[in-house]
Amino acid sequence: MLTDESLVRSAKQGEAAAYAELVRRWSAPILAVCRARVRCRHAAEDLAQDTLLRGWESIRSLQDDRKIGAWLRGIAQRVCLDWLKRHQNQQVPFSVVGETAKAGDGFADDSISPAEQLFKRSEEERLQAEIDRLPEDERETLLLYATGDWTYQQLADLLDVAVGTINARLARARERICRHLRIVRETKS
């Protein structure tokens, strides 16, 4: 069975099929990273695609063949940062987009209370909006964790942090979401 490391070695030799396999393995985590950075589903797809194609173009610059995931994540962060800089003045808060906007199409708006913001949305949309309101590191960890059956250790290796940090981020993120959803429920009732 081919490991990421051996696929990277083959990809460095120009073997597109090997890189295709890496794309299949890493598309979901990279999409999650982009989604966490830009908080816009459609933009995240384009940015993840851009990231994976840039990965192919520069695969030979990867130093440690075992760390393709962390390396692609680094590219994704840069790609997203560029995009955010370009779109800094174009962000549209939810309150302007209106009630018909779907979660993830716009950006979370910090100017109104969570209860007001979430009141009229479906549970799924509320959850999406709550994820958007999380601090970026918690959001990224939570979205990454949801892409597969990661252990905390694997996620810690990918994000280059301690296992305890993963634990704390996931616990805090879920508690925040719980708390806000409870506020919404109580406000409604």
Place this chain on the structure above:
Amino acid sequence: MNCEHSRNQISPWLDGELNDSESAALLQHLDQCPECREFVDELRGVNGLLRSGADQNLQQAHLLAERVITQLPPSVNRIEHAAPAPSRTREFLFLLAGLAAGFLCAWGLFSNDSGSNSSDDPTIASNETEANNADPKLNGTDSPIALPQAVARLVRVIGNVSVGSQVDVPLTRVSQANPVSCVAESVVQTGPDSRCELLLASGSVVRLNSGTRLLVRSPRQVEIHEGQLFCSAPEGTELNVVAVKIDDAMSKVPTFTCPSNGSMWTSNSPRGVQVSSASGEIAVQTSDSELKLKTGQSVEVIEGEIQPVSNVTADPLLATRWIHPLLIQKGAQDPELKSRVDAMLAKIGQSKLSSLYESEIRSLGEYCVLPLIRYLESPQSQTEPARRQTAARIIADLATTWAIGDLIVLLESEDGVVRERVAVALQRLTSENHGTSPEQWQESRPSETLELWKAWWSENLHHYPSLDELNQQEIKENTL
């Protein structure tokens, strides 16, 4: 443990990250603390929402991956080569190349799977040798690496099912919309309330119940690490199932061989391994002993020792009813579903558990209707009045509009109860009775009303899609 500490532990506990003593301490606290228990329920709710959102994101990611792959160079080229514009032909070649790479998320390619015999299926290797010699057209003739070929396909997925192309990589969640192929050494895992079915390249079928972890070694061997599986081997081939616990010494690992045309189910839990033969003679082998299980027999293997099953073995039909949701996915005309409905119907009236069999048949919903109609049409039903009437009662409750034509034919039944139940079903489905109530049908068989029903059907049948048409429609929707 106080509440603050408990709150910090609940999230990793739900993720399976606590060790046994930490879990025990937390459970002890939860036992005494309703507030923390409520928090557990809330977190579970959030996790459930996150999982459903994740499924959608994973489908997006699969599509994204295929879009990226179509923009990679078409064959074995140096990376200095500029990527040419994508074309339909190249996209197709890359889908195939991706398959050779072994972990294909293939929309459309697999959506019309018959689930029966894979011997003429070009998308998966037929044995281990072929698996290591993938078609050069797929890999590129001058490929510097030999990419392995698929040895199995995940053909049915219900709920949370994850696949990894090797033991130590993170698993990727898959869905019915995005079935995957598995190379040798792939891991398949089902979550709670989830099921899946694998078609191996040898033609064997392996179905996993919820909470099961399987390693696909080759087209003829799988390893069950935990959970429960049902498998069957086709004519001319055997399937070896090895029940492994990660911490077990290899010498204690039992192997079960499902023979040609045989089927069996096995469960692997911390308490031990249990295996039962559903059909055919199953060979059970440990380092010390060996025996053959006849149809209906079961044994337990605990610490490498083969022992008789301590509990009375459940009826195979009931013990393996968890496979029914998978059979339903194959449609109402699936022969395996029909044979199971027939077998359960045969148990009604013969067993103290009759009501269990009836409720199990009913749990299949409209999918049990066609097998029951075929039973009522069979000569066998003429000699089994009680069973015949049970079948008619179930049909009356569960039939949908595609059954109208068959139901009208059943109005000619000799059995008044059958006619009455069929008339109830027809009235429910069409809001018509043509002047004869169900009660009247029980008393007599008015030929003039029967003619009215037939005339009505010839005028109206185009309003009601047949089962074939509904199946075609479903296939089309799935393909799109």
